[in-house]
Amino acid sequence: MGVANNITAVLNFIAFLCSIPIIASGIWLASKPDNECIHLLRWPVVILGFLILFVSLCGFVGAYWYKETLLAFYLCCMAILIALLLILLVFAFVVTRPDGSYAVPGRGYREYRLDGFSRWLRDHVVDSKNWNKIRACLSETDVCPKLNQEYITPDQFFSAHISPLQSGCCKPPTVCGFSYVNPTLWLNPVNPMADPDCYLWNNDQTQLCYNCNSCKAGLLGNLRKEWRKANIILIVAVVVLIWVYLIACSAFKNAQTEDLFRRYKQGWS
Incomplete structure (x- = not known):
């Protein structure tokens, strides 16, 4: 496994770790008495957390054994999930900004x-x-x-x-x-x-x-207070995920370059 693949595998493991606080914050929100009574706002964070966990595992497997299909799946899906998490964060911030x-x-x-x-x-x-x-x-x-x-x-x-x-x-x-x-x-x-x-x-x-x-x-007021607390964790997680994703994209390109160079070298010899 090349250096670029090693880096991608480590980055996907970090993304996997990021999904844990996201899931935990979602479960914390869902367990509150007010959220238990409002099903509309109860599970989106938990669902996103588990999807990030699944996609990051696919990316780790794809990087460790260099499965280009899995890596491409990871990069595509993670971009969508990060975008959804950002939309959820912005939406939660906007609707909870007014304080009554x-x-x-x-x-x-x-x-x-x-x-x-x-x-x-x-x-x-x-x-x-x-x-x-x-x-x-x-x-x-x-x-x-x-x-x-x-x-x-x-x-x-x-x-x-x-x-x-x-x-x-x-x-x-x-x-x-x-x-x-x-x-x-x-x-x-x-x-x-x-x-x-x-x-x-x-x-x-x-x-x-x-x-x-x-x-x-x-x-x-309770919903506002709880979502504001959860948003702190989600903001940190999404910043790390974006950082990991950008480096993973660069590492994926480097891995493809390494693979092409290796094939070229084998063909030349």
């Missing part, structure tokens, strides 16, 4: 407005016909019940940095003026309530604020 959160005086957590998020997220997640299914799915998770185990006193809860999903779905909006009993049990205020979500709050543990716009906004 706002600070609440005297609270450690933030609250969320639905109109502060991108139109695409609102149209394809919370404004879709699937919201009833999403709401029912969220109510079956332990997102809200575990708050009662972690926080007891009002001071503990009000200073806590709870997740956007918990902030939007597990308690009424602060503007409603409800009195704290525990994180998921609140007493109605005496004064009139200004926010429509205030009338939707229900102390029934299967309902809470799952019908509220604040819950929809909290769900989008």
Whole structure:
């Protein structure tokens, strides 16, 4: 095996290693309660990761045993997969750029407005016909019940940095003026309530604020936070993959040159 083939084989092994964090980040995203309830956004990263893993293995085999067909397959497919990963990254960045959160005086957590998020997220997640299914799915998770185990006193809860999903779905909006009993049990205020979500709050543990716009906004806030974290890993992986791919292309051309030179030398002798 020539030097160029050796380099290509090593590069494909690096590409194989890059697929592991991509798959891991995809599984991490898919395992989150909000993504478990939204099938639209659940598996694209995992699928891309496994495709990169498969293609990089084909490239490694093709380079190690110098199978030109496999190498050509690798170069073609990897270019497509890198392009798809870049498109996914740009798309995720664009749709998660707007942030609907706002600070609440005297609270450690933030609250969320639905109109502060991108139109695409609102149209394809919370404004879709699937919201009833999403709401029912969220109510079956332990997102809200575990708050009662972690926080007891009002001071503990009000200073806590709870997740956007918990902030939007597990308690009424602060503007409603409800009195704290525990994180998921609140007493109605005496004064009139200004926010429509205030009338939707229900102390029934299967309902809470799952019908509220604040819950929809909290769900989008959770998705934004998780995808922003995953994007860091994906950006590093795609930069390495592009670097590996460009060197692999050069090594493939050198391997072909070596092969032609060897054949020419054999024919001359």
